[in-house]
Amino acid sequence: MKPDLSVSLGPLRLKNPVLTASGTFGFGSEWAGFYDLGILGAITVKAVTVQPRRGNPMPRTVETAAGMLNAIGLQNPGVEAFIAEKMPYLRRFDCPVIVNIAADNIEDFRTLAERLDQVPGVSALEVNISCPNQACGGIEFGVDPTLTHQVIGDVRARTRLPVIAKLSPNVTDIALIARAAVEAGADALSLVNTYVGTAIDARTGRFRLANRTGGLSGPCIKPLALLAVWRVAQAVKAPIIGMGGIFDATDAIEFLLAGASAVALGTVNFVHPRAAVDVIAGIEKYLEERELASVTDIIGRVQPAV
Amino acid sequence: MPCQIEARILQNASENDGIYRLRLHAPAIAAHAGPGQFVHVLYGDGFGPLMRRPFSIHDVEPAAGCFDVVYAARGAFTTGMAALRAGDTLSVVGPLGNTFTLMEDIAGPHVLVAGGVGAPPLHLLAKTALGKPETRRLVVINGARTSHHLVATGDFLALGVEVRVTTDDGSAGRHGTVMDELREVVGDAQRCAVYACGPEPMLRAVAEFCVAQRIPCRVSLETVMPCGTGVCMGCVVKVRDPNEADGFAYVRACHDGPVFDAEELLWD
Numbered sequence: 093m094k095p096d097l098s099v100s101l102g103p104l105r106l107k108n109p110v111l112t113a114s115g116t117f118g119f120g121s122e123w124a125g126f127y128d129l130g131i132l133g134a135i136t137v138k139a140v141t142v143q144p145r146r147g148n149p150m151p152r153t154v155e156t157a158a159g160m161l162n163a164i165g166l167q168n169p170g171v172e173a174f175i176a177e178k179m180p181y182l183r184r185f186d187c188p189v190i191v192n193i194a195a196d197n198i199e200d201f202r203t204l205a206e207r208l209d210q211v212p213g214v215s216a217l218e219v220n221i222s223c224p225n226q227a228c229g230g231i232e233f234g235v236d237p238t239l240t241h242q243v244i245g246d247v248r249a250r251t252r253l254p255v256i257a258k259l260s261p262n263v264t265d266i267a268l269i270a271r272a273a274v275e276a277g278a279d280a281l282s283l284v285n286t287y288v289g290t291a292i293d294a295r296t297g298r299f300r301l302a303n304r305t306g307g308l309s310g311p312c313i314k315p316l317a318l319l320a321v322w323r324v325a326q327a328v329k330a331p332i333i334g335m336g337g338i339f340d341a342t343d344a345i346e347f348l349l350a351g352a353s354a355v356a357l358g359t360v361n362f363v364h365p366r367a368a369v370d371v372i373a374g375i376e377k378y379l380e381e382r383e384l385a386s387v388t389d390i391i392g393r394v395q396p397a398v
Numbered sequence: 399m400p401c402q403i404e405a406r407i408l409q410n411a412s413e414n415d416g417i418y419r420l421r422l423h424a425p426a427i428a429a430h431a432g433p434g435q436f437v438h439v440l441y442g443d444g445f446g447p448l449m450r451r452p453f454s455i456h457d458v459e460p461a462a463g464c465f466d467v468v469y470a471a472r473g474a475f476t477t478g479m480a481a482l483r484a485g486d487t488l489s490v491v492g493p494l495g496n497t498f499t500l501m502e503d504i505a506g507p508h509v510l511v512a513g514g515v516g517a518p519p520l521h522l523l524a525k526t527a528l529g530k531p532e533t534r535r536l537v538v539i540n541g542a543r544t545s546h547h548l549v550a551t552g553d554f555l556a557l558g559v560e561v562r563v564t565t566d567d568g569s570a571g572r573h574g575t576v577m578d579e580l581r582e583v584v585g586d587a588q589r590c591a592v593y594a595c596g597p598e599p600m601l602r603a604v605a606e607f608c609v610a611q612r613i614p615c616r617v618s619l620e621t622v623m624p625c626g627t628g629v630c631m632g633c634v635v636k637v638r639d640p641n642e643a644d645g646f647a648y649v650r651a652c653h654d655g656p657v658f659d660a661e662e663l664l665w666d
Contacts, residue, residue, distance in 0.1 A: 115630070116625075116629060116630065117629055118628060118629035122627045122628040122629050122653065123627075123629075124399055125399035125400045125401050126400070126401065126402060138629075138631075146642065146643075146647060146648055147631060147634065147648055150621070150634060150635075150648075151622065152631070152632045152634065153622060153624050153630070153632035154622075155447065155448055155449050155624075157445075157446070158445035158446065158448055159448065160448065160449060160624060162624070162630070162632060164630070164631045164632060167631045167634070167648060310445070310448055311445050311448070312445075339445075359448075361625070361629065362449060362450070362624050362625035362626075362627075362629075362630055363440060363448065363449060363450060364402070364440075364489075365400075365402050365491055365627060366402050
């Protein structure tokens, strides 16, 4: 018998635990040649803001050792264009759509929650209180437990949709922020967003990013992200979507063992567009080899080294 | 529609100083690839290098299921690629991006300006344009710093098109730049059209000249492309947009381009 890959993120039921990470998958339509989006546990789309955002000047990205820095600046067409132009395509697939919402003030978070609440095909909101790039301003919310509580509580009050808080790792104690988000009504937590970093070109003496700082992602952050997930899993009961440098099924399984109920693929989508197909198959194979009936049998089951 | 393929290398040989021709067997890509489009190549195992790099498609043989990329082995990535042999495989995603299409109602010549390693998309354009009724006259301006840096000159000549070679040092063809040749070609021509690919300073000079002369011009841009598929927004270029503040917007070089009308581009 095939193992059961389905998991729950609070009220949201997923057929498997593999999601896309916001900002690494656009709004889904570029992926038609690679696989049917219906295979995914859920699609998390690029961050949407109230007004369109033009984004940061170039250069916006730079490759680093086993990773990359990005400072895109939340370029997106705005919530109205998203609903009118992007949602019709996403509704075609048998796959929940999680909309990542970003704002630099609480009013905009409220507006986004209310506006998206009644939109057919939207399955959940992921509240981006952790964008590390200066232009978006969202990180101020995610580094302060009081502000986190306020934003998540305000979104919670304005939507019937499941609310997922996307947490920043750029904090002293991520468990503290996680508790604030859960107390304010978050149904699930996404972590981690990128780590703030920079890159300098010694030859020219210049920063490599126009924004100076960017968010670090890719395999180089995996050990840090894994620890963040484990710490938060110890601190709260809410389900966790774990992410940060996952490149294959083994990486994904490590996050599940650390306590994530689901995982999101980010930077790997740029390198291996078909990664989700391989990760889903690899998780299934892992469970089969161990004769485990359900993926839930490994969630949070990491054991001591000796 | 792009796909991800482990392509078998049929050939990977040096053509000129540090210039290599890579022939890949990838029928799903060869069947659809057009001039101006590119493939996103992953070289190596593990995480160094981590990201793919874009390479323009130089030639396509759909019946044989293969296509060619011509590249300069300069950095770590391309030097590593140059060490691969026939029979090895390379992960490629493509075909990606939009295409060069031949402009219509052009009474004069179609002028293809190919600078250095920018030649490949123009080679494929020249090849596909030959024999079409709208191609009355095709002129290729093939320029580089020196004769050692010239790319695809032999391929252009083999197509039987008019080729004008320029080098900055005079080691081959005209002693000068592609701009010297371009001014001459368009000077006596009635309503020509220009297509260009090459280093950014050259593209800018060609584009600004054509816009000033009201010559229709399309250029293929290269930027850093993390995803190549249009999802990351890391490869944007500035285009005119009267509806935006300051009159410009950012669009994706990989997905909305790499080919743009010279008139819409804004150069920093």
